[in-house]
Amino acid sequence: MERRVEPTLADWQNEYLDSVRQGRYWTSHWIQFAGMLAVLKVVALIALEQSAYALAHDPDSRWALAKATMIFGAVTGTATAVLAWIPFNAMPVARPIDLQELLLLIPQAFPVAIPIGLTAAILLGLAGRVSTRTIVAALTGAVICSMMSFLTLGWLAPSSNQAYRTQVIGHEIARGDNELTLGELGTRIEQIRAFDPSAPARRLSVLYHTRWALSVTPLVLAMFALVLTGRSGRTTMLNLPATLLVSSGFALLLVWTNNLAFRGSVPPLLGAWLPNLTFATVTAALMPWSLRHRAGIVG
Amino acid sequence: MPRKARVPTLSRKESLILELLVEHEQLYGLEFVAASRRGLKRGTVYVTLGRMEDKGFITSWLEDAPPRAGGLPRRIYRATPLGRRVLSAWTEMARQLVPQFGR
Numbered sequence: 001m002e003r004r005v006e007p008t009l010a011d012w013q014n015e016y017l018d019s020v021r022q023g024r025y026w027t028s029h030w031i032q033f034a035g036m037l038a039v040l041k042v043v044a045l046i047a048l049e050q051s052a053y054a055l056a057h058d059p060d061s062r063w064a065l066a067k068a069t070m071i072f073g074a075v076t077g078t079a080t081a082v083l084a085w086i087p088f089n090a091m092p093v094a095r096p097i098d099l100q101e102l103l104l105l106i107p108q109a110f111p112v113a114i115p116i117g118l119t120a121a122i123l124l125g126l127a128g129r130v131s132t133r134t135i136v137a138a139l140t141g142a143v144i145c146s147m148m149s150f151l152t153l154g155w156l157a158p159s160s161n162q163a164y165r166t167q168v169i170g171h172e173i174a175r176g177d178n179e180l181t182l183g184e185l186g187t188r189i190e191q192i193r194a195f196d197p198s199a200p201a202r203r204l205s206v207l208y209h210t211r212w213a214l215s216v217t218p219l220v221l222a223m224f225a226l227v228l229t230g231r232s233g234r235t236t237m238l239n240l241p242a243t244l245l246v247s248s249g250f251a252l253l254l255v256w257t258n259n260l261a262f263r264g265s266v267p268p269l270l271g272a273w274l275p276n277l278t279f280a281t282v283t284a285a286l287m288p289w290s291l292r293h294r295a296g297i298v299g
Numbered sequence: 300m301p302r303k304a305r306v307p308t309l310s311r312k313e314s315l316i317l318e319l320l321v322e323h324e325q326l327y328g329l330e331f332v333a334a335s336r337r338g339l340k341r342g343t344v345y346v347t348l349g350r351m352e353d354k355g356f357i358t359s360w361l362e363d364a365p366p367r368a369g370g371l372p373r374r375i376y377r378a379t380p381l382g383r384r385v386l387s388a389w390t391e392m393a394r395q396l397v398p399q400f401g402r
Contacts, residue, residue, distance in 0.1 A: 003359070004345050004346055005345070007327070007328050007359075007374035008328065008341075008345045009371060010373045011327060011329045014370040014371070015329060017370050034341065037342065038341040038342035039342075042346055045346045
């Protein structure tokens with residue numbers, strides 16, 4: 001996967017930088033847009049390649065998976081649009097709506113929207129249709145989502161955040177902490193610690209570990225949702241509030257533990273991973289209850 | 300029972316990529332798109348290049364350093380001897396099957 005995505009990002013970045021240096025303003029913006037589409041296309045093609053085989057051999061569960069996929073697309077798309085709109089709308093100075101600027105905010109909204117979409121897809125799409133095949137397919141989808149989140153959080157979002165800042169300011173500006181790629185963030189932390197071994201580089205460490213942790217979140221929430229839906233039956237009456245509760249609960253927990261880590265109350269690693277660990281622990285605790293229900297011992 | 304060896308196959312895009320590499324020796328992703336005159340699109344070209352590398356038709360490496368500071372190093376591609384042989388055999392087979400091929 002790396003061999004397919006990494007050259008896409010490198011060519012995109014170099015083409016963009018070339019056009020900026022040559023002062024081709026409109027071309028550089030077109031390159032930003034076309035490059036973003038190319039990266040998304042590459043990731044989608046890889047996902048399709050990997051899931052096509054499994055789906056072709058799973059006719060019984062095809063409808064449930066198709067429904068879950070449609071719900072995933074609709075919820076993730078809506079959540080991405082809302083999460084991109086919030087910072088766009090929060091600009092202190094009123095600005096006319098610029099679609100290109102809004103598009104540049106999509107990559108930073110996407111990794112937060114993915115776990116919401118995935119939770120909804122499993123709780124609403126697979127309700128009452130949990131089988132070994134659907135579980136395998138859902139977990140495969142979750143792994144693909146995790147990889148997409150990792151690529152977006154590590155490289156795509158920092159690049160598009162910087163392009164957004166450049167566009168809003170009107171000229172090139174130095175990159176902030178959120179505009180550093182995952183590798184650059186790690187290097188910056190090492191540089192700070194090499195300069196002063198007692199320096200905690202706390203803020204950067206929290207950002208660094210949170211990007212890793214958020215990449216795993218789709219998988220953690222997918223497992224949690226699978227355990228819940230294994231017990232919930234075919235009705236979606238309770239699954240809709242459950243989706244909202246799980247998604248908002250995770251988000252609030254992440255904000256809280258990140259704040260604790262920023263303040264130094266907990267180590268950065270713990271602050272970043274605590275929400276995942278909490279949900280993984282609850283999943284493990286609920287697993288026997290869900291399995292007993294599936295086996296028909298309970299209820 | 301020994302496993303039957305699979306005969307290498309070439310899709311239209313793979314064949315075009317090998318032809319471009321034979322012509323230009325080495326290229327990076329967007330150069331393929333430009334040189335193919337709309338035969339290859341950005342996005343799909345990287346997936347095809349990755350698949351061809353898995354098959355052993357092409358090889359790649361990262362350029363030593365970005366030409367200018369700021370960008371990630373580009374990945375450069377070159378046809379392997381296997382890739383050249385497959386393209387040659389594929390072209391010859393197409394010529395024999397379709398007499399008009401190459402005219």
